[in-house]
Amino acid sequence: MKKEYFKKGICLVLVLMMFAAVMTVLSHQVKNGRKTDVLLPVVEDIPVYVECEKGETLEVALLPKEDFEAGGLWLLLVNISGESRGTVHASVRDEEGNVLTDQVIPVETITPGEWFEIPAGMSLQAGRTYTFSFTADGSEPYFMRIPMEEAAKALPLEETVIRKGEVLESGISLGISRVTPQAVTFGQIFYFSVPVSVMLLVLGVILILFGRERVRGWTDRVPAAAFFAKYGNDLFLILLFAGICISIYSRAYLKGVYITSDSAGYLREAVNLVNGNGFSYDGLAGYDSWFANWPILYPAMIAAVMKITGGDAYLASKILSMAVVGMILLLLRRCFKKDAWFYALCVTNIGFLSLTYYTWSEIPFMLFLLGFSLTLAKILKEERPGRGWYVLLGCLGLMCFLTRYYGIFVWIVTGAYLLVLLGKYRKEREVRTLKKAVCLAASALVSGCASLAYLLMNKLANGMASGVSRSMWWDDYEKLTNDLIESLLVEIFNVFSLQVPALVEEFPYNMKVLFLAVVFAVLISFIWKNLRIFTRESVLITMAVLYYVIFIGIRYVSSMDTFYFRFFEPGSFLFCMGMAGLLLPYLRGKKGFYCFGGAVGALILIAVVSVFESGGMDTGRSYYESLTGNWDAAYEEIPQKSVIIFNDIDFRSSYYRPDVVDGTINPEDTFEGIKDRYYGSDYLCIRSDFARVMLEEGEYEESVREKLSEGLEGLGEEAEFVIVSLGEKEE
Numbered sequence: 189m190k191k192e193y194f195k196k197g198i199c200l201v202l203v204l205m206m207f208a209a210v211m212t213v214l215s216h217q218v219k220n221g222r223k224t225d226v227l228l229p230v231v232e233d234i235p236v237y238v239e240c241e242k243g244e245t246l247e248v249a250l251l252p253k254e255d256f257e258a259g260g261l262w263l264l265l266v267n268i269s270g271e272s273r274g275t276v277h278a279s280v281r282d283e284e285g286n287v288l289t290d291q292v293i294p295v296e297t298i299t300p301g302e303w304f305e306i307p308a309g310m311s312l313q314a315g316r317t318y319t320f321s322f323t324a325d326g327s328e329p330y331f332m333r334i335p336m337e338e339a340a341k342a343l344p345l346e347e348t349v350i351r352k353g354e355v356l357e358s359g360i361s362l363g364i365s366r367v368t369p370q371a372v373t374f375g376q377i378f379y380f381s382v383p384v385s386v387m388l389l390v391l392g393v394i395l396i397l398f399g400r401e402r403v404r405g406w407t408d409r410v411p412a413a414a415f416f417a418k419y420g421n422d423l424f425l426i427l428l429f430a431g432i433c434i435s436i437y438s439r440a441y442l443k444g445v446y447i448t449s450d451s452a453g454y455l456r457e458a459v460n461l462v463n464g465n466g467f468s469y470d471g472l473a474g475y476d477s478w479f480a481n482w483p484i485l486y487p488a489m490i491a492a493v494m495k496i497t498g499g500d501a502y503l504a505s506k507i508l509s510m511a512v513v514g515m516i517l518l519l520l521r522r523c524f525k526k527d528a529w530f531y532a533l534c535v536t537n538i539g540f541l542s543l544t545y546y547t548w549s550e551i552p553f554m555l556f557l558l559g560f561s562l563t564l565a566k567i568l569k570e571e572r573p574g575r576g577w578y579v580l581l582g583c584l585g586l587m588c589f590l591t592r593y594y595g596i597f598v599w600i601v602t603g604a605y606l607l608v609l610l611g612k613y614r615k616e617r618e619v620r621t622l623k624k625a626v627c628l629a630a631s632a633l634v635s636g637c638a639s640l641a642y643l644l645m646n647k648l649a650n651g652m653a654s655g656v657s658r659s660m661w662w663d664d665y666e667k668l669t670n671d672l673i674e675s676l677l678v679e680i681f682n683v684f685s686l687q688v689p690a691l692v693e694e695f696p697y698n699m700k701v702l703f704l705a706v707v708f709a710v711l712i713s714f715i716w717k718n719l720r721i722f723t724r725e726s727v728l729i730t731m732a733v734l735y736y737v738i739f740i741g742i743r744y745v746s747s748m749d750t751f752y753f754r755f756f757e758p759g760s761f762l763f764c765m766g767m768a769g770l771l772l773p774y775l776r777g778k779k780g781f782y783c784f785g786g787a788v789g790a791l792i793l794i795a796v797v798s799v800f801e802s803g804g805m806d807t808g809r810s811y812y813e814s815l816t817g818n819w820d821a822a823y824e825e826i827p828q829k830s831v832i833i834f835n836d837i838d839f840r841s842s843y844y845r846p847d848v849v850d851g852t853i854n855p856e857d858t859f860e861g862i863k864d865r866y867y868g869s870d871y872l873c874i875r876s877d878f879a880r881v882m883l884e885e886g887e888y889e890e891s892v893r894e895k896l897s898e899g900l901e902g903l904g905e906e907a908e909f910v911i912v913s914l915g916e917k918e919e
Contacts, residue, residue, distance in 0.1 A: 196396050203392045210385050214375035221372035224259050228303060228363035229334045229342040230443070230811060231264060237330035238349065238360050239267075240322060246331075248320040248362060249348040250280075250312070256344055258310040261289075261320065262363035265329040268300040274326015278306050281319050288318070295327045303363065312345070320362070331360035335818070341809070416786075424529040424789050425517050431796045432535065432544065433510045438804035440545040441506055441812050447840040451547035454487050455501040455843035461491035467649070472846040474829055474868025480646040480655030485590035486549035501843055502812060505547040512551050513544060516558065523562055523724075527772060529785055534764040536788075538682040539757040546754075553591040554758050557731070560584040560598050561762060565727040567628065568605060571620055578627045582635040589639040593654055594739065596639050599632045601734050606632075608721070657747075668750060672740065673700050675751040679760045680707060682753065711767075718770045728766030735759035819844050825909045826873055831866040833874040853882075859891035863914050872912040876903055879910045 240246050261278065276298070279290040289308035298304060312318060339347055339359035344366060349356040375382045395403055416423075440446050447455070457469040457479045465471025467479045479487070493504040493511070513535065520528040534540070543550045563581045567573045585602075588595030609625040612618075643653040677700060681688050695703065719726055736759045743751065775781040799805060819841040826832065831851040842848075851866055853874075862872065872895075874882075879896045882888050888896075899910035 199396045200393065203389065203396065207385065207389045211382070214378070214381055214385065215373050218372045218374060218377065221370050223368050223370040223372070225366045225368070226262060226363065227342055227344065227366055228262060229339045229359065229361065231332045231334065231361055236333040237266065238333050238351065238356065238358070239330050240324045240328060242324060242326070242328050244352065245321055245323045246360075247350040248322075248360065249350065250318040250320055251346040251348075252312040252314050252316070252318075253344050253346065254314050256312055257367040258308060258312055259365035259367040260308045261306045262303050262365065263306065263322075264301070264303045264332055264361035264363075265298055266300045266332065267330040268295060268298055268327060274324070276327075276329065277321075277323045277325065279321050280308065280310060281321070283317055295324075295329070298329075300329075303361075305365065331362070334359040334361060338814075416782075420782075420785070421526045421529045422521070424785065425521060425532055427789060427792050427796070428529075428532055428535065429514055429517055431792045432513050432541070434796055434799050434805070435541065436506055436509055436544050438799050440509075441503065442807060442810050443804060444545075445502070445812050445815055445840065446546040447502070448546065448548075449839060450482070451505075452840055452842045453481060454490065454547055454549065455505065456846050457484070457487035458490035458494060458501045458504070459843055459846045461487060462494050470846075470849060470868065473849045474847075474870075475849065476868075478646070478649040478655075480650040480652065482549065482655070483590045483593060483595075483642070485587060486552055489552060490547075502547065509544045509551050512555050516555050519555070519559060519562070527776070530772060530775075531765055531768050533788065534761055534768065536685055537757070537760065537764065538685050538687075539679065539753040540761060542753065543757055548754065549591050550754060550758060553588060553595060554761050556584050556587040556591060557595070557598070557758055557762065558765070560588055561727050561731045561765075562724060564602065564605070565722075565724040567624065568609075568722040568727065569724075573624070575627075578631045581628075582631040585632070585635040586638055589635075590642070593643075594742075596636070597735065597738050598731070599636050600738065601731050602628060602632050604730070604734070605727075665744070668744070670697055671750045671752070673697055673704065675753065675756055676704055678753055679756050680704075682757075683760065683764055715767075715770065723769075725766045725769040728762045728769070732759045732761075732763035732766060735762065815840075816844065823848070825907060825911070827871045827911065829869050830871040830873045830911075831869040831914075833872060834878055836875070853888065853892060855887040856889060857892060858889050859895055862892070866914065870914055872914055873909045874912075875908060876900065876910050 238246070261280070263278070265276075274295050275292050276295060277290075277292050280288045282288060288310045289306065291306045291308075293306070310318075333356075336357070336359055339362075343362075343364060345364070347359050347362065349358065349360055453469065457467075460466075460469050460471045460479075463472055467484065468475070468477050469479045470477035489508055490501060490505050493499070493508045494501060497504060497507060499507065516535065517528070517532055520531045524531050540554075543554075560581065563577060563584060567577050567581065585595075585598050588598050606625055606628055609621055609628070613621040613625065646655060647653045677688050677692065692700070692703065715729060719729065736756065739755060739759070740751075743755075749755070815838075819838065822837045822841070823845050826845065826848060829847050831849050833851050833853050835850040842850075849866070849869060851862075851869075851872075853862060857865075866872070874896070879900055883893055883896055883900075886893075895912050896910060899912050903910060
């Protein structure tokens, strides 16, 4: 016994000595310790560029606000295609003309739209001006234009951009690495080395004192496996929901704004709904407009969230996205029970996550589409489904349509299954099969007629069933087909949360088609082997495939945007759900399967923590609040109920001032004609420099020139807009 205690004592001493040695090393300071902070301005997701013409030098005067060491410059360039060749030449000189850094970079090594560093060791002093010169040879890259106030917030220097001798009023996508001396220990350099060392010490001491067998017996008694078997699925769903909500709030509100022209239309209508104007998206501006370009349900949902939360339209749209994601996960939990976590992996698709950031109708559409598919599958699978399921199917079909007009395609899929049911009845003569077909047809008829009635209402109120003409414009069909190929590749890799690999991206289009053909052949073979009719997987995959086929066919005969993830993601979402159901029998029960789930859960947890660690939840500099501050300044002179002629204010703000409409003036327009055209507005606003040019040209009608002249006469030096009262309109 004494010998055993002696051995344990020796082992403890050795372990403690090893721990002391390790901690001594880890706490030792590194010589010449330095900390590097990468300071980058916020880049807006709008196409505003500073162009660099071939052979022309772009110069940026840099005036540091403080003395600091720079470890390098960071640049973000766009408009670089795979065919771009040549180099870009970047250099920095001080006031005496001394070269501080001079780099020549091959264009093909630059990834468009991503920041890259030009290494440089420079000591910059406050009050001295340094000149950054950039010349492109063999290509014409663009910098993103950065508002001066945004650049001033992010960088420890002021920049003045000079192009062709002209000083620009904005900055460029230029960042800097600031290096500061700092006492750093080895423990700080090697992440988690100190806590890991402490944990190993504790584990070693416990093993020495109590023995391996006893410790193992204790760990076996911990009901971890039983706990995760019972609650692991729900914990995963909660963690996934929290992660997506945090990502939406951070990326789409605090650090960026995802508003397109479609988004602005949805938001403008939501604001008008809250104010009691119904379908009139220009109701607050005084016009009898009719909201028909898109269905009403998505703006109505945003308006409902605005009413409940008291938030503005954009924030309400982000809260709505979070709520819809939560409803999707609840629906999966309700339908798939303990396997819901595996199906929920579909919401980690890059395309799905991107959709949650934008104010688009696709996310609620996918909720209704998933609900419709699962309800249809239940009706087809059960021998005697209750009437309520048919009512629910009809309601979900109508909601699909009221979210996106294309949603009416769900009844085409239902029609295909109706034909299968009728074929089955003809073969077996079972009354319940005929009854099911009749009830499905009735549900489709009622819901379909309601959808057609909605289109008729649009036609009567707007003149066109879907608000705008959908007739075909001229298209380059080869380019359209190439876009289709690229989009299908993106969809495949988005499923695995991956970008298209550079190797595949560089394939010529004919090789990309072969790659897609191989992938589709493998998928078809697997589906053919495992799919059974009238199952959830059958309905989900059939719905997805027909979604793709019908949409692609429509796009080739009608006008809309080209193929990209926004349009294909709802189909991909359903397809992945169906494939998950087919794969599950091969995976369920395997230890590696649940280890995979645990690894994904850990990855999500790390992703959530990293958002906080990287300042993603820092509310001190909300990008949305900063942007609305810019809008407040831009609209400061615009009175209520105005029409802005040749409006150049950020288009994303159209919902922010819904009392304002955009307008134009043609040379032949009279002032009375303008008053009649813009009958809802009380004021006409036009930038003063625009008005002066119009007067100088002398092409505009006399009454218009007279009003512009009167407005310019009393205009202050700092006023940006000429404001003309439209007064009383003639009856």
